[in-house]
Amino acid sequence: MKPKSSIDSVSDGDCALLKERYRIFFKDRLTEFDMPNAKAYRTVDEKNPSKSVFTLICDHPLQPRMQFAVVLKALRHSGILNLNEFGTLYWTPKAKTQMCFVYDMPLGGRVMKNLDDVISPIPEKEYISKYAPVLVSALSELTHRGITHRAIRPDNLYYMDKAKTMIVFGDMLTSPPAYDQPVEFEVIESAMSMKEGRGHGKLLDDLYSFGVTSLYISIGRRPKINFRSDEELLDSKIRRGSYSTLVGEEKIPLSMIELLKGLLSDNEEQRWNLDALKMWLAGRRLSPMQTRAGKISQRAYIFNGKEYFTTRELASAYANNWSLAIEAVRSEKLLIWLFRGLEDKKLHDAIESAIGAIMVKYPNIKVQNNVLVAKICLMLDGNACIRYKHLSFLPDGLGSLLANAYALNKQEDINIIIEMLQADILAIYSECRINFTYKNSYKVLASFINHPNIGSGLERCLYNLNEFLPCKSKFLEDEYVNEINKLVPAMDKVAKTVDVKTWPMDRHIAAFISEKFGNKANDQVNALRSENLAIATAGLLSTYAILQWSLGPESVHSLAGWLGCHIMPMIDSYHNKERRKAIENEVPKIIKKGYLPELFNYLDNLEERTKDYNGFMVAKSEYVTLKKEIEQFEMEFNKVNYEAEQLGMQVATVSSFCIALFTIVMLLLLRLM
Amino acid sequence: MSRKNKGEGTVLLSRLLLIGILLVLSQFFLPSLIFLFFALIPTILSYITDHSKIRYKWLCVGSLNTAGAMPYLFMLWFNDNSFSSAIELAFDMGHLSIMYGAAFAGFLIYIIVPPAVASYVQASNQKRLVNLKDSLQRLIDVWGEGVTLNEENIKSKKK
Numbered sequence: 073m074k075p076k077s078s079i080d081s082v083s084d085g086d087c088a089l090l091k092e093r094y095r096i097f098f099k100d101r102l103t104e105f106d107m108p109n110a111k112a113y114r115t116v117d118e119k120n121p122s123k124s125v126f127t128l129i130c131d132h133p134l135q136p137r138m139q140f141a142v143v144l145k146a147l148r149h150s151g152i153l154n155l156n157e158f159g160t161l162y163w164t165p166k167a168k169t170q171m172c173f174v175y176d177m178p179l180g181g182r183v184m185k186n187l188d189d190v191i192s193p194i195p196e197k198e199y200i201s202k203y204a205p206v207l208v209s210a211l212s213e214l215t216h217r218g219i220t221h222r223a224i225r226p227d228n229l230y231y232m233d234k235a236k237t238m239i240v241f242g243d244m245l246t247s248p249p250a251y252d253q254p255v256e257f258e259v260i261e262s263a264m265s266m267k268e269g270r271g272h273g274k275l276l277d278d279l280y281s282f283g284v285t286s287l288y289i290s291i292g293r294r295p296k297i298n299f300r301s302d303e304e305l306l307d308s309k310i311r312r313g314s315y316s317t318l319v320g321e322e323k324i325p326l327s328m329i330e331l332l333k334g335l336l337s338d339n340e341e342q343r344w345n346l347d348a349l350k351m352w353l354a355g356r357r358l359s360p361m362q363t364r365a366g367k368i369s370q371r372a373y374i375f376n377g378k379e380y381f382t383t384r385e386l387a388s389a390y391a392n393n394w395s396l397a398i399e400a401v402r403s404e405k406l407l408i409w410l411f412r413g414l415e416d417k418k419l420h421d422a423i424e425s426a427i428g429a430i431m432v433k434y435p436n437i438k439v440q441n442n443v444l445v446a447k448i449c450l451m452l453d454g455n456a457c458i459r460y461k462h463l464s465f466l467p468d469g470l471g472s473l474l475a476n477a478y479a480l481n482k483q484e485d486i487n488i489i490i491e492m493l494q495a496d497i498l499a500i501y502s503e504c505r506i507n508f509t510y511k512n513s514y515k516v517l518a519s520f521i522n523h524p525n526i527g528s529g530l531e532r533c534l535y536n537l538n539e540f541l542p543c544k545s546k547f548l549e550d551e552y553v554n555e556i557n558k559l560v561p562a563m564d565k566v567a568k569t570v571d572v573k574t575w576p577m578d579r580h581i582a583a584f585i586s587e588k589f590g591n592k593a594n595d596q597v598n599a600l601r602s603e604n605l606a607i608a609t610a611g612l613l614s615t616y617a618i619l620q621w622s623l624g625p626e627s628v629h630s631l632a633g634w635l636g637c638h639i640m641p642m643i644d645s646y647h648n649k650e651r652r653k654a655i656e657n658e659v660p661k662i663i664k665k666g667y668l669p670e671l672f673n674y675l676d677n678l679e680e681r682t683k684d685y686n687g688f689m690v691a692k693s694e695y696v697t698l699k700k701e702i703e704q705f706e707m708e709f710n711k712v713n714y715e716a717e718q719l720g721m722q723v724a725t726v727s728s729f730c731i732a733l734f735t736i737v738m739l740l741l742l743r744l745m
Numbered sequence: 746m747s748r749k750n751k752g753e754g755t756v757l758l759s760r761l762l763l764i765g766i767l768l769v770l771s772q773f774f775l776p777s778l779i780f781l782f783f784a785l786i787p788t789i790l791s792y793i794t795d796h797s798k799i800r801y802k803w804l805c806v807g808s809l810n811t812a813g814a815m816p817y818l819f820m821l822w823f824n825d826n827s828f829s830s831a832i833e834l835a836f837d838m839g840h841l842s843i844m845y846g847a848a849f850a851g852f853l854i855y856i857i858v859p860p861a862v863a864s865y866v867q868a869s870n871q872k873r874l875v876n877l878k879d880s881l882q883r884l885i886d887v888w889g890e891g892v893t894l895n896e897e898n899i900k901s902k903k904k
Contacts, residue, residue: 647888691888695881702877709870716866720859721801727858728805728851732812743819 079169079552080159088161093119094174096127098165104181107228109134110246115174117156124177125156129163130170130246133479134268135472137245138171138540138554140219144245147217151210153178153230153240160552169552173245180231183239184288187227187254193292196325203239204286205353210241211282212346215275222249222273224281225257226288248472249273255302256318257281260338262466263306264388265457269465269473276343280314283335287318290328295320303392310384314338334358340455371413375400383414387453390445394461398441401427401448423451434495443495450504458501460492467498467508471537478534478544490530493521527597531583545580556588557623560616560631567630572637577612585615593618606645609638610676617668627666635671636663642675647688651680776831780821783835784814787848805855806848813847 081090088096100114110128117123130136144155154176163170184191194203207229214221221244228242250270255263259280262270287295295318299305308317315336324332331352334344344352352358372379373386376393380386390397400406410420426447434440446460457466463485465473470489477485496518502510513536520532535541542554547570551562563576570576577600586597596618599611613635620628636659643659646652655675662671771778788807795802817834824830834840884892 647891649887649889688888688892691884691892695884695892698877698881698884702874702881705870705874705877712870713863713867716863717859719866720862721799721855723862724854724858725801725804725808728808728854732808735812736815739816739819743823 079162081161081172083162083164085164088164089118090127090159090161090172090174091157093117094125094127094157096129096161096172096174098163102126104185105178107243107246108252110173110243117174124179125174126177127172127174128243128246129161129172131163131166132247134248134251135475135479135538135541136171136173136247137249137272141173141245143217143219147213149210149213150232150238151206151208151240152213153232153242155245158245162550169550171552173243175243176232178230178232178240178242179234180236180238182227182242183229183231184226187225187288187294189227190293191289194289196290196327199286199289200327200353202237203289207239207241207282208346208349208353211275211278212350214278215346219244220249220272220274221278222270222281223247223252224278224285225253226285229285229289248476249469250277251472253281255305256297257284259340260306260309260314261455261457263302263309264391264459265465265469266463266473268476269457269463269469271466271469271472273466273468275346276340279335279344279346279349283332284318286328286335287322287324287332290324291322295322307385307388309338310388330357367414367416369409369413370415371409373406373409373413383410383416383419383452384456387449387456387459390452391449391456391459391464394442394445397445397449401444402441406448419451423448426451439491439495442491443497443500446497447500447504450501454504458492458497460497461488463488463492467501470498471534474530474534475538475541486530490521493517493530493533525601526577526579527582527586527600529579529583531579532586535584535587543580543584545578545584547576547578547581553584556585556619559584560619560623560628561625563616563634564625564628564631567628567634570634572634575612575638576631576634577615582615585619589619589622592622605641609641610645610672613639613642613668613672613675617672620667621669628668629664629666632663632666632668632671635668636660639671639675646680646684647691648684651684773826776821776826776828777818779828780818780831780835781814783841784817784844785810787845787852791848791852801859802852802855806851809851809854810844810848813844817844 081088081096086097086099088098090096095116095118097114097116102112102114105112105126105128107128109132110130113127113129115125115127117125141155141158144152145158148154155173156176157174159172160169161172162168163172211221221241223244224241228244230240230242232238232240248268248270249272250258250262251267253262253267253270257280258270259277262273262277265271297305297318297320299308305317313336315333318336319329319332331344331349334348334352337343344358348358367382369381372381374380375386375389376396378389380389390400407420407424410416410423427444430440430444430447434443442461446458449459450456457464457469463473473485474489476482477489496514498514498517499510502508517533517536520528520536521530523529531544534544540554542548542552543559547566548562551558551565553559553562559581563581567576582597582600585593593615596611596615599607600615602608602611616628616631616635639659643652643655646655658674659671662674785807788803788810791806792800792803817840821831821834
């Protein structure tokens with residue numbers, strides 16, 4: 073596989089050439105096509121200059137919905153703004169690397185410039201016969217491909233032609249799902265969630281947004297809904313229902329009432345699906361029901377000075393007053409109200425046993441309190457999102473929530489997410505939702521959090537939950553590494569300018585590799601965790617070596633040089649100093665080749681290691697023997713001196729005797745001769 | 746009682762016999778004894794002053810002192826073995842200087858040889874120690890400080 077560069081374009085001051093085809097002019101802004109989190113620029117298709125296109129460049133740290141980009145690029149539909157290309161570019165004006173999307177230019181502009189814009193209402197007949205069928209078909213097409221739009225609102229609809237005969241859904245990729253959707257365009261469950269935690273949702277969520285959008289178009293403006301805040305609007309949706317809240321006293325065409333009632337139903341089971349919508353467009357009239365969800369109590373439950381009659385309202389109040397809720401759920405008052413006021417014995421028993429179970433399962437009182445309130449909120453409101461302290465999100469929005477907390481450096485949110493994952497909040501959610509399956513992939517999140525080593529921890533959760541998130545390593549701030557095969561080339565590029573003394577690995581890179589490269593790099597990443605510097609260094613080198621060996625490129629001279637500055641502990645792990653010296657002399661030549669597997673194999677040659685180890689063991693045993701001999705020698709030194717002295721005396725005595733004897737014998741012989 | 750008297754009589758008789766023999770022998774050896782007494786004064790002095798267990802000093806001085814006295818003792822024995830001759834030989838300054846010089850030579854051997862031997866032994870031991878330490882250092886030079894650590898040291902060092 074040919075390794076990819078981390079940047080898909082060539083930037084040249086005022087412009088950039090994306091994938092050798094689309095020239096993007098940074099000085100030519102097209103502000104009318106700006107998205108809340110992306111800036112629009114004039115673009116020329118160099119292969120087909122007559123085609124009008126424009127580019128949206130993401131200008132925020134939030135994660136675009138990259139998982140759908142490939143599918144959308146391949147999709148051609150008259151109800152969807154065509155995506156021609158996408159990729160990363162070095163955005164010269166802001167000096168950073170960002171994702172960009174090249175779309176067909178909608179020549180008729182936006183249907184509404186913004187949500188406060190006032191336009192001529194589109195006649196119902198025209199809407200039903202001309203525009204709505206195409207848009208519904210587009211939603212159907214997206215659904216078939218497993219995509220939800222999550223950005224359906226009047227200011228994200230465009231007229232593709234100057235004659236304004238074709239309306240299309242606009243961009244859905246530049247922001248996290250439903251991130252830019254105002255509360256009125258979101259179903260209650262999603263509106264309850266923080267905008268970054270809404271998740272990809274489902275078709276029914278898009279249909280709801282489509283219903284609200286249809287309302288705007290049919291009256292040509294924002295409906296007269298005067299709420300001071302989103303909370304009030306949401307509260308009204310919960311109390312009165314979405315249709316009553318949004319349509320209110322508006323005069324809307326009769327035929328549209330049916331559509332809006334069908335699409336704005338707060339009960340998912342009663343909300344129109346695509347089939348119902350298509351039937352209605354085909355002329356078959358249906359009679360949608362607007363029902364209030366939940367049982368109403370005869371007696372009020374008083375919390376924080378306010379009266380509550382339904383469990384959904386109460387759950388919402390608990391979530392908005394977390395610290396008061398902790399006291400409230402621990403008192404008997406709630407259980408008494410459920411039993412006597414609401415007369416819901418089943419819910420009463422379920423909550424009573426849940427309280428007992430949580431008290432046993434979570435010994436930490438702080439976590440126990442938070443889990444208790446979170447679970448009771450989920451039990452009281454059968455459709456609500458997960459609410460935990462000030463965070464609220466739907467399960468499939470957890471990844472986006474975490475990614476945004478990282479991107480916007482919201483440390484408090486990160487800490488809460490850690491606490492939630494440790495408490496396995498998704499398991500708690502699954503206990504309260506019949507239609508939610510607790511996947512095995514969720515189980516590993518708790519495991520990652522509970523093992524916060526390099527290559528695991530929250531960073532691993534981040535990449536596990538966000539498949540297309542680029543690596544957030546501090547080294548790769550100017551790169552866009554969202555695929556594993558881009559990592560080594562990007563690090564090679566980084567190595568050209570980095571201070572080589574810095575350790576060429578961090579928690580993000582390790583977690584990114586662990587997540588994207590799977591079990592193949594497990595041993596290498598595990599070695600990174602070692603306290604032994606030689607092993608950690610071997611882990612570092614082998615991690616990059618295995619990536620280069622598997623994914624290329626053939627040579628990474630700069631990265632090899634950078635790693636070369638950190639391999640001394642590996643060399644020092646050889647015991648034999650002569651071998652070390654030989655390695656030190658040889659290594660620069662191998663580094664010059666830029667092929668990390670060769671460098672690693674040379675430094676960690678099994679045969680050499682075994683030879684070195686065996687030699688070392690022999691030397692150690694020799695050392696012990698010699699040491700003992702010396703100690704013995706030194707210990708007996710005084711004794712040896714004394715013995716030498718005695719020996720000297722013996723020598724003197726024997727010598728004297730010998731001389732005397734010799735003399736006497738000689739004298740005697742002389743005398744006898 | 747009678748048995749006791751008989752025993753005492755035997756002892757007395759044997760003592761008288763011994764004295765008699767000695768008196769006869771002393772007639773022959775007295776000149777030699779007198780000569781040796783004066784000739785071996787250094788040996789006698791060294792015996793008195795040497796309090797060591799094996800009395801190496803006495804042995805060294807005595808053996809050479811004896812060797813120095815032997816030519817004159819032979820002269821006494823083979824010429825005129827008389828008292829006057831013994832006195833004459835013993836008090837001749839030339840003879841005395843040779844006999845006492847030999848004793849001094851023995852004393853010098855006692856003084857010089859033991860330290861010399863001890864120094865030699867110590868030097869050879871020192872050399873062996875240096876060789877052992879060199880071998881140790883060579884091991885460290887080739888294999889690094891790690892070679893000096895046993896498993897427990899390695900573990901504690903890692904910690």
